[in-house]
Amino acid sequence: MIEAQQLTKRYGEKTATDRLDFVVRPGSVTGFLGPNGAGKSTTMRMIVGLDAPTSGSVTVGGRRYARHRAPLQEVGALLEAKSIHPGRSAFQHLNALALTHGIPRSRVHEVIELAGLESVAKKRAGAFSLGMGQRLGIAAALLGDPQTVMLDEPVNGLDPEGVLWIRNLLTGLAAEGRTVFVSSHLMSEMALVADHLIVVGRGRLLADTTVHDLIREAGGDTVNVTTQEPTRLREALAGPDVDITGRPGSEELQVRGVSARDIGLRAAQHGIALFELSQKTVSLEEAFMDLTKDAVEYHGSTAGIESPGRAA
Amino acid sequence: MSTTMTLTTTESPETGPAPRPVHRVTGLGVLRSEWAKLWSLRSTWITLGLGLVFLVAVGVIAAMQYSSQFDSGNPMEDDFADSTAVSLALFGTMFAQLALGVLGVLITAGEYSTGMIRSTLAAVPRRLPVLWAKSAVFGLVALVVGMVGAFGTFLLASGIVDGTDAAMGLSDTGVVRSLLGAGLYLCLIGVIGAALGSLMRSVAGGISVLVATLMLVPGLMTLLPNAWEENLTPYLPSSAGESMFALTHDSTTLSPTAGLLVFLGWTLLALGGAAYRMVRRDV
Secondary structure (H helix, E strand, O other): OEEEEEEEEEEOOEEEEEEEEEEEOOOOEEEEEOOOOOOHHHHHHHHOOOOOOOEEEEEEOOEOHHHOOOHHHHEEEEOOOOOOOOOOEHHHHHHHHHHHHOOOHHHHHHHHHHOOOHHHOOOEHHHOOHHHHHHHHHHHHHOOOOOEEEEEOOOOOOOHHHHHHHHHHHHHHHHOOOEEEEEEOOHHHHHHHOOEEEEEEOOEEEEEEEHHHHHHHHHHOEEEEEEOOHHHHHHHHOOOOOEEEOOOOOOEEEEEOOOHHHHHHHHHHOOOOEEEEEEOOOOHHHHHHHHHOOOOOOOOOOOOOOOOOOOO | OOOOOOOOOOOOOOOOOOOOOOOOOOHHHHHHHHHHHHHOOHHHHHHHHHHHHHHHHHHHHHHHHHHHHHHHOOOOOHHHOOOOHHHHHHHHHHHHHHHHHHHHHHHHHHHHHHOHHHHHHHHOOOOHHHHHHHHHHHHHHHHHHHHHHHHHHHHHHHHHOOOOOOOOOOOOOOHHHHHHHHHHHHHHHHHHHHHHHHHHOOHHHHHHHHHHHHHHHHHHHHHOOHHHHHHHHHHOHHHHHHHHHOOOOOOOOOOHHHHHHHHHHHHHHHHHHHHHHHHHOOO
16 A cells, blocks of 8 residues: 655756655556656655655555565565666575565575576676566565565566566456556556556646546547437437537537437437447547646657547 | 455465565664675675785885895885885785775765665665665775785785894784784775765765875875964874874874874764765655
């Protein structure tokens, strides 16, 4: 369980995180999403005490990270950049960390095996590929058999087999009742593993929701209808939870709150001709873009990528 | 991997929360970790080897040089005029201190330059135990190297200059004290290096400050008014350190004990600065 309260970090003028409030619960995978520079890595560094919050607080298992007697048993973290000395082997690196807690050598071998590093455990970590480096980082995160596993961009640099391995690992850890907190700027990757989502942009909390709700809110349940008589169709569909939009004079309507099937049936009842009736599918990626479009720190030329327009 | 739901108490054999072994961070654990870290890097072996070689080789060469000049019967060069077996043997301290000081910088600043510090401090989030453990472990290693080097070189050098004016034995007044002082000096230089590395968080920065303190500052003192220079110079790290292992002392130098205390003071100052920055600054 990770709890952030009004968590704020400022670097001079720049605000990395701005009064973040969120709770990451055990038993499920929580995705931590946001564009580059949104404050994800800063938040994770504050969780393990590498950065001190300017104000607010964050606790793990009810206490500040540094107050735990065996921090590695509480939180296992993979942080964004390489956090190893290139001159040591994977085994030497893990063993040095294990010694601080009195974690037995057998556990070091266990995580090396778990991460699939047996064949390179004695090689200098400096010679590791990006993917092997990530695996070593994950092995270090699992070393203390922690209650909370926190990974910053874990799929970076992994090959497809490695990506699949991570997915299974994360869902497996969550199924064991652990708290799993994973950051990514790739929504598509998150969609496959995360149940819960915390979305940030420019340091602010944009959404604390489930994957399902996020899609729905982004217009995933919108139906496109094209009809000869838009005004009559509007009347036929009107209801308390129904939201219909469309440009005046246009034959196209966007309907929310009624399924495509019901629209078809009601149009038939009223004898209204329809030319098009389609359920709009919104990918998680689009939902994410829509949510963060105002909070993207580094704008490329994204003009061509239209978010699913709710023409107002 | 087990997929049993173990939210509360169900035991799954390898990962269930209930029967987890209980570990905790201990001072001894951090010391063992730093010990393992020190010896798992090639740079440690190379630099320690270099330090020892400097200490022994330079001392032996100085003794041989002295011996051959003495044997030739010509008047002694100024450099050697007042030499003793001790001063000849400890000639290499100047060079060995650089190797040990630089290695001290490397073991702390190297963690920052590689990113290892994030792993280290995530394991020991209270931070200060890491600084104390690094200083203690490396201080001990530098002490052993310094002592072995100082006594070993003296035995070699005193054999070489046997029968000359410089001849001395371990039983002569002040010899053992000088050699112990030299070993202790090299130990503390290592600790100062580690503290400076941690303070500067950069290998280049740490080495620069170390070299400047030991070699440039004494030279700059000559720019000061004479009275100041005379009063301040003995308290500089380099002069105070030299008093620790010099065989003879005069009015311009500190006594060995005072030298040791002043040098210890500098060491504690560096460690204090390092500790302050370590707990206060993000990594």
